[in-house]
Amino acid sequence: MSKQFDVIVIGGGPGGYVAAIRAAQLGFNTACIDAWKNGKGGPAPGGTCTNVGCIPSKALLQSSEHYEMARHHLADHGVEVKGVDLDLAKMIGRKDAVVKQNNDGILYLFKKNKVSFFHGRGAFARAVDGGYEIQVDGDKPETLVGKHVIVATGSNARALPGVPFDEDKVLSNDGALRIPAVPKKLGVIGAGVIGLEMGSVWRRLGAEVTILEGLPTFLGAADEQIAKEARKSFDKLGLNIQLGVQVGEVQVGKKQVSIAYTDAQGAAKTLEVDRLIVSIGRVPNTTGLNVEAVGLQLDERGFIAVDGECRTNLPNVWAVGDVVRGPMLAHKSEEEGVAVAERIAGQHGHVNFDTIPWVIYTTPEIAWVGRTEQQLKQQGVAYRAGTFPFLANGRARALGDTTGMVKFLADAATDEILGVHIVGPMASELISEAVVAMEFKASSEDIARICHAHPTLSEAVKEAALAVDKRTLNF
Ligand code: FAD
């Protein structure tokens, strides 16, 4: 006997679990199916983000930052700490505990919102009268029928051709978050978000880290001025980042991994490391979903093909998050999940792709929203720029972290904010003001005229807005 639902969500990552909660809030009888298993084989909803992504990486970034502070920076504050030791097992155990709190939190939220949770892999079986039949292949196989189906099956790490992840020597984001002992030499392929975040973690913990990046420019998606500033800090941390390389043969031995590559000058080189993180992007995950059974269309890159509102080629089948086009970010997935639930309810769910913030949680943090200076130039948009360094911010001096700046880009004619870019302390939190401002189509003058508490890092945001009109007060 099949169980009937108004909405079935396949995948319990940030896209899926949030879609399920919103659908239930809107009065739909909702199921969420998620396959992720914890170490004991039990359910661990939350997807990549909770289990091997956003949450555990931020836990390790925080812990390793404390270690770095204790070893190198607390003395600047007059705090003398002697004999700082690393208990890596405890650090990783704490990270695992943080993950579990989040898994349990989602199971609690499902109960609270009356979402029926099924632990197992969901697959399309066939289209039936009034919906779709979904098989759940878990410890307890189930057959569900849903009037609407939301696919939120996420993404997996992309491997180098011919070099599969073994999570021992060749690590994806999963293995990179649980290396049992700090490697003496760690290699990273790809100086993107994961490469920089995980490279920072293991560098702070003592590994010699070399990052090999294929592109000739550093952090090409970020504003050039901001990327340049960030690069200086990464060099200071001791991250050896090599740009414009071409990675060749990778040999995985018992003790070492050997990576042959050509450097930017064309010279043939070899990098020998104890472990290698491969962070060269992610691929959409539709494995086992059995899309053929119902004729669900994928695009040429393997993503589920959707329109601007997450509709697939099939009536009442939707897809959100990493498994569809657009940035692979947890908050983008969540927004799409909410919007789809609202569209199913006949409401006008909306995601503004122009104001999705990006954050890289390194030290310094890097965050931005909107367009970069190089994009505005390419597009021929007339703009005015204003920057303000944290060096001139009282709170940053008190914190002892004056790295970086805030940069505003505003339309030359209307003063509307077109982009805000931050490199420096708490950039991840500061960027929210810029997102709100851009959602409300604010001008840089609007921000410049708003009272910001003193002393706060947010005053640097106000001053950068003032800088657009060349009238900073403190610089
Ligand atoms: P996922 O989180 O991948 O969830 C998909 C879920 O579906 C999984 O639980 C999977 O097991 C399940 N599933 C798949 N197929 C089936 C099936 N057939 N049946 C049942 N279940 C299925 N983003 C940020 O915004 N901020 C960050 O700081 C950040 N840090 C990251 C750090 C790392 C190391 C990584 C790898 C990613 C990070 N991301 C971050 C990206 C973020 O994790 C993803 O964008 C986000 O998890 C995508 O959410 P999703 O719901 O689309 O998919």
Ligand code: NAI
């Ligand atoms: P990425 O797309 O951020 O970076 C991959 C890098 O690898 C790029 O710079 C690319 O040029 C390079 N590259 C690709 N192939 C290569 C090759 N063969 N040799 C050398 N370099 C190569 O991807 P990453 O770091 O794997 O992360 C995946 C995604 O996960 C991110 O794009 C982001 O969407 C998400 N993420 C978000 C985080 C955040 O929001 N803070 C943190 C971590 C991941």
